[in-house]
Ligand code: C2O
């Protein structure tokens with residue numbers, strides 16, 4: 204059994220956790236105390252307040268590269284907050300990595316160089332590619348080594364992303380700066396003539412914990428339980444940025460690339476946000492909202508309309524307060540990005556009422572239902588620990604196949620957080636799924652949950668049912684919570700497609 208972060212932090216062997224050692228008594232007593240303090244079992248359960256900046260730094264747009272490219276993971280420097288500090292990046296002199304942009308149907312040859320001093324790899328989050336190219340946590344590239352990720356892009360247009368996925372070290376590498384966008388285009392999308400060029404803005408939203416020298420990643424035991432959050436919100440690698448806009452429609456391609464923080468995205472002038480796509484690409488029809496939750500790993504394709512605003516108007520993309528995310532998410536509202544209207548230009552753009560020919564799969568075509576209990580902690584009658592960040596009582600083991608799935612079948616998977624008090628964004632590798640139903644908690648699907656997804660947020664008290672059309676990418680894939688502290692702590696299982 205692999206030593207998990209939770210255990211690493213305590214300095215105790217894995218056995219101690221289950222044999223009545225001091226760690227168990229620590230957990231039990233801590234839990235009892237927390238329960239007396241209002242029923243919270245998050246151990247620390249504290250939120251990390253956000254400090255807003257001045258919104259006077261220009262929003263950078265990551266450079267775009269084709270699918271034959273080199274991504275060189277390295278320790279480097281970046282200017283996030285006004286001074287140059289140490290970060291990780293997929294190139295020299297910058298946090299994050301370039302945006303890979305590709306037409307559907309083409310073949311990639313992505314040369315990964317691991318110039319870090321630790322194991323790493325690349326997972327292409329949202330891509331339906333063979334298991335040996337997917338950046339499985341067991342498929343690691345040693346420091347100083349290279350690997351060529353070669354696959355055919357065989358899916359519709361949409362916003363995916365890439366990030367490291369080495370077992371146990373994903374959270375720290377992502378938090379310190381390793382992530383990038385992967386945009387796929389196709390003919391169906393091109394026919395819509397959506398805003399493009401400077402009117403299509405990619406936004407990687409993350410929270411970081413900054414010191415004068417770098418990005419700090421040192422989660423406490425409590426933060427491994429709740430997820431690690433930062434006080435500084437950065438977009439495309441810069442804290443509290445602004446961007447100038449014209450009086451036109453803009454297409455925002457948004458990724459929540461945070462380890463654990465959920466955002467309740469809204470515009471400060473309470474204008475509409477029109478959701479046109481999500482993890483899996485365009486929705487069938489646009490859906491207009493005032494605010495929308497976006498959890499770690501999820502993406503949003505959203506239209507915003509600055510037409511009719513007077514010059515000099517400032518509109519913020521912000522996160523509105525929400526209170527159903529569990530204690531650690533806090534209940535603070537904060538600004539993320541400032542749009543400054545600096546130029547008037549008429550815009551004839553009209554959003555089509557139908558975006559895509561997508562039709563839902565009939566749920567009755569499912570041949571199997573699988574249930575997954577994702578409560579963070581389950582105490583049995585004898586106060587034995589039966590789960591900390593587990594799925595069905597289990598933590599990740601690369602030598603164990605948890606679910607065996609027949610290729611070309613459809614299945615219903617149910618994530619049950621009905622007894623839990625922490626949010627879990629659940630992510631499946633290798634597939635896109637439909638969200639069928641949510642009971643408990645919010646009790647309904649939200650505007651961004653039509654079409655296809657690869658990550659779905661399961662809030663405390665919720666049971667979420669998804670329909671997964673498995674194709675024929677035979678091999679072993681993982682599925683896990685995309686709170687990266689939970690994932691590194693073992694909240695990840697394997698399915699094998701046979
Ligand atoms: Cu974005 Cu398995 O992860």
Ligand code: CU
Nearest residue numbers: 627684686689
């Ligand atoms: Cu989780």
